[in-house]
Amino acid sequence: MLSIKSLDEIVIMKEAGKILSFIRKELLKFLKVGISTFDLDMIAFDLMKKNGVISAFKGYQGFGGYICISVNEAVVHGLPSKTRILKLGDIVTLDIGIKHKGYCVDSAWTYSLGSVS
Template sequence: MSVSIKSNREIALMREAGKILSDVLLQLGESVKAGVSTWEIDQIGEKLIRSYGCEPSFLNYEGFPASVCISVNDEVVHGIPTKEKILHDGDIVSFDAGVIYSGYHADAARTYPVGNISEEAAALIEVTKQSFFEGMKYAKEGNYLHDISNAIAEYAENFGYGVVRDLVGHGIGKHLHEDPQIPNFKQVKRGVRLKAGMTLAIEPMINAGRYDVVWMDDDWTVVTDDGSLSAHYENTVLITDGEPEILTL
């Protein structure tokens, strides 16, 4: 496994990609309301991405037909936007998007409430987000990759949640998916040693019930096996010689 160390020039480009993607996700969050279709949100997302002079990372990636993965309620990731899928009050919706800026990718995800959601749903969104930041405490040069994985898992499992095992985070740069794979569940091995200049897409996917997931017939949409709600939170992160820099915040 070769984990690429980015040059100052590459980091500058990824920093700009991350800033753009952060803006896109913030603006997409404002489009979340009951009655809107996931297709409409995807159209807004693609226009926003292109308005910054970027390409959507996901559009046609291995055949994916949209610019934003939009996953509702028990959909964990890779939900395909359609005109038929309408958001309703009380839903939770996850956006996972990527941009390509001057040949470099940024990747991030957020879960948003639709109108008034249950306390249980709100807690799941908050714990999923916080589990990412618990992992960040270990995202430092000299630590090991799985220190991040174990911190995410320990935090989320304390709440009785299931940490998805079939999908993981990843390195990122010139390619959307690079080495290393980054599990969110507990690991026995230490994984690679973290070095300044590594860029990682760290993305807890947390289920309110068990961790088991299944793929739908479209071969993309991943749902919880038990029908429980799922939340997703992701950022592109730069390892430095001090605190990590979150490029998509």
């Protein structure tokens, strides 16, 4: 079933997308060799709080993180971990989902730390 959105709803969805984009760009400043995926998750949580949104993932079907962080062989929905420290050559996917004024937005981006072959 197709749902036609009002102009007000479209404005809210655009706001949500802009907030998510901002959070992702800010989080990238911390995506470096030596950081744990847990620390990235906590930074994402702080950015969500500062921007008045909540995680779409935290607690969903028992998921423990605010964002999903998949490293190398993890296909999707990786759990943040204090022991998973990023290193040179890692391929990292940041999957961020937020709730804003009744709407959910989600995006996933993949990055490499240094050169990969």
